[in-house]
Amino acid sequence: MVRVESLDQEGRGVAHDQGKVIFIEGALPGERVTYSSYRKKTSFEIAQLAQVLVPSPSRVQPRCPHFGVCGGCTLQHLEPGAQVAAKQRVLEEQLQRIGKVAPEQMLSPVHGPPWGYRQRARFSVRRVRKKGGVLVGFHEKRSGFIADMAQCPVIPAHISELLMPLRELIGALSIGDRVAQVELAVAEGADALVLRHLEPFAPQDEALLRGFAARHGVRFFRQPAGPDSVVPYIPDASEPLQYTLPEFDLTLRFGPADFTQVNPAVNRVLVRRAVNLLDPRPGERALDLFCGLGNFTLALARRGARVLGLEGSPALVKRARANALANGLAQRAEFGVADLFRVTPSTWESWGPIDKLLLDPPRDGAVAAVASLGAEGPRRIVYVSCNPSTLARDAGTLVHDKGYRLAAAGVVNMFPHTAHVESVALFDRGW
Numbered sequence: 001m002v003r004v005e006s007l008d009q010e011g012r013g014v015a016h017d018q019g020k021v022i023f024i025e026g027a028l029p030g031e032r033v034t035y036s037s038y039r040k041k042t043s044f045e046i047a048q049l050a051q052v053l054v055p056s057p058s059r060v061q062p063r064c065p066h067f068g069v070c071g072g073c074t075l076q077h078l079e080p081g082a083q084v085a086a087k088q089r090v091l092e093e094q095l096q097r098i099g100k101v102a103p104e105q106m107l108s109p110v111h112g113p114p115w116g117y118r119q120r121a122r123f124s125v126r127r128v129r130k131k132g133g134v135l136v137g138f139h140e141k142r143s144g145f146i147a148d149m150a151q152c153p154v155i156p157a158h159i160s161e162l163l164m165p166l167r168e169l170i171g172a173l174s175i176g177d178r179v180a181q182v183e184l185a186v187a188e189g190a191d192a193l194v195l196r197h198l199e200p201f202a203p204q205d206e207a208l209l210r211g212f213a214a215r216h217g218v219r220f221f222r223q224p225a226g227p228d229s230v231v232p233y234i235p236d237a238s239e240p241l242q243y244t245l246p247e248f249d250l251t252l253r254f255g256p257a258d259f260t261q262v263n264p265a266v267n268r269v270l271v272r273r274a275v276n277l278l279d280p281r282p283g284e285r286a287l288d289l290f291c292g293l294g295n296f297t298l299a300l301a302r303r304g305a306r307v308l309g310l311e312g313s314p315a316l317v318k319r320a321r322a323n324a325l326a327n328g329l330a331q332r333a334e335f336g337v338a339d340l341f342r343v344t345p346s347t348w349e350s351w352g353p354i355d356k357l358l359l360d361p362p363r364d365g366a367v368a369a370v371a372s373l374g375a376e377g378p379r380r381i382v383y384v385s386c387n388p389s390t391l392a393r394d395a396g397t398l399v400h401d402k403g404y405r406l407a408a409a410g411v412v413n414m415f416p417h418t419a420h421v422e423s424v425a426l427f428d429r430g431w
Contacts, residue, residue, distance in 0.1 A: 001053060004031045007086045009094075009388070011074035011419030012046075024049055025141075026068070028056040028078055029086070058082035063115070063153050070147035072138035073154065073417040080114040080416060087411045087421045094388040095409065099396030103425065107410025110273060110424075112265040114416040118154045119186035120262040123163075125170060125179050134171040136163055136182060154417060156186055162216055166193075169212050174202035183223070185256040187241035192256040194221040194230055209234045227257040228315065247272055248299045252323050258316060259292055263414045270384070270412050270424065271299050274358060277408070277426045278382045280305035284355040287378070289340055289369055294320035294333065296358050296384075301333040308351065310338040343368040348377070357381045365390025370397050377402065381427040386414075388421045398427050405429075 004013035004027045013027025015035075024035045026049035035047040052059070062068070062076035075083050088109060095101050123136050124146050137149035151160045170176045181196035201209075201222070209220050213234050220233040240253040243264055248271070254260050261267040274296055280286050282304035288297040291309030293316050301307045301324070311317050317335045324333040338347075340361070348354075357378040359366045363386055381404065385391035398404040409425040 001032055001034055004029050004033060006089065007419070009090055009419060009421065013049075017045075020044055022047055025074075026077065027052075028059055030054075030056045031059070064151070066137075066147055066149050066151075069140055070138050070149060070152075071141040071143070072147075072152070074419050076417045080111075083416065084109045084111050084411065084413050087413065087419075090421050091388045091391075091409065091411050091423050094392040095395060095406070098389060098392035099394075099399070101392070101395050101399045101406050103406045103409035105408040107273070107408050107424070109411050109413060110266060110269045111413040111416070112263060112269065115153050116156050117263045117265065117416060119156065119184070119264055120260060121152075121155055121184040123182045123184070125181055127171070127177050134167045134176060136166045136170065155184065159184060159186065159191065162218070165212070165216065169208060172208055173205050175199045175205070181223075183256065185241060185254075185260075187254075188243055190239070190241055191218045192221060192241055193218050194223050194256045195233070196223045198224075200224070206234065221256050223257070230255065230257040243267075245271055245295075245299060248275075248302045250298050250302065250323075250327050252293060252295065252298070253326070254293055254319065255315075258319060261295070261414065266412060266414050267295070270414075270422075271296060273412075274382050274384055274424055275299050275303060277424070278356050278358055278380060280307075280356055285353060286356040286358065287351060287354045288358045288360070289366065290359065290361045291320060291335065292316050292360070294323045294335070296360060297333050297335070298324060298327055298329055300356075300358065301329045302327075305332070305356065307333050309333060309335045310340060310351075311335070312338065312340055340366070341368055343372050345372050345374055348372060348374060354378045355380075358384070360384040361390075363387040363390065365394050367394060367397075370394045370402070373398075373402050375403075377429075379429050383425045383427065384412075385423045385425065386420070388423060391423060391425060395425060395427070403429060 002015035002017045004015050006014045013024040015022045021044040024047045027033045032054040034050040036050045037045040037047040039046040058079045060079050067076045127134050135146040137147045140147045178198040183194035185192040222233045223230045242253045244251050280300045280303045284305045286305045286307045288309040291297045291311045297309035320335045324330045404427040407426045407428045412422040414422040
């Protein structure tokens with residue numbers, strides 16, 4: 001028996017037993033549990049929960065009947081408010097342990113509805129004869145097998161209800177064995193399903209897909225190769241998808257394979273918080289690195305600043321420019337393609353004077369951009385992170401090497417019921 005002390009970044013309970021760290025899947029802080037190890041190393045073990053002897057008061061019954069088998073969620077057994085608190089502790093611990101920094105203020109967590117929130121998802125597809133046909137779903141935990149899912153409460157209910165009909169549809173297609181994935185993109189007023197297929201559809205497949213689309217009100221897109229190969233299919237799916245940021249009077253169009261945040265309700269609050277923290281003003285020049293299709297850039301421009309948005313994907317930059325034009329912001333929002341993992345001091349010089357900086361990098365963080373900042377760098381930086389470890393690393397550089405203070409930080413619960421920690425941090429030079 002061990003006492004669980006905390007949660008790690010994977011959502012596993014952390015305990016100590018005979019001098020070793022034990023990571024226990026399914027265990028919660030404060031619980032006394034027994035466990036069964038399936039990986040043993042010199043200094044640690046990874047284990048499954050065997051029995052809860054003293055449960056946490058925050059333990060709840062998971063809503064999804066597939067929880068524990070499906071690898072999509074790891075924390076449904078923890079009350080949603082306690083999930084947010086645990087993520088806040090992970091952020092604080094990572095900042096202290098890796099960056100050797102502590103925020104002067106902990107921001108109140110950003111969170112939203114815990115169910116039906118996920119409007120982007122990628123389901124794997126496989127025909128499994130002993131399961132009776134085609135499976136459509138997330139992978140099982142620690143496995144290449146696909147979970148036998150009949151429902152999913154973290155995606156919108158009307159999409160969850162399509163999982164079983166989708167299985168029947170794909171099983172009836174001439175190339176049902178060659179459909180590898182179904183990608184979901186829910187927009188405002190439209191539901192898109194992208195079929196990743198390894199062989200061309202036969203003529204008879206079109207009637208099946210048209211019938212399904214008509215019955216369930218979805219649009220089908222085809223993806224025969226990489227993300228750039230996505231094309232409209234059935235019905236006339238050429239009309240763009242879109243989401244809105246009402247507080248900034250913005251409508252942003254996107255393609256079904258473009259990166260957008262999975263949780264639109266939380267994204268709206270996150271954009272508001274990031275813009276308010278950065279505090280862009282008319283006459284100032286702001287820089288948005290890893291800008292995507294303009295999610296933050298256009299909101300900053302709406303507040304009156306002149307903004308340069310930079311992104312590594314030419315397709316997203318093209319989309320961002322179109323969004324700026326459609327929202328009447330082409331004079332204040334400029335976009336360009338840049339390799340943001342190879343930023344140098346001369347790169348910063350080429351961008352010109354910057355008053356405010358917003359960073360929203362992928363999981364690897366923004367190490368090159370941060371390390372090459374010079375003495376004339378922006379007065380204020382807002383860093384939106386999807387990985388507390390790389391945020392902590394970059395925060396250490398900004399505070400200890402670049403003269404910034406970590407004025408505030410807090411979590412953004414973009415992915416309820418998972419261990420994923422999104423966060424936002426404010427750095428200020430205090431000039």
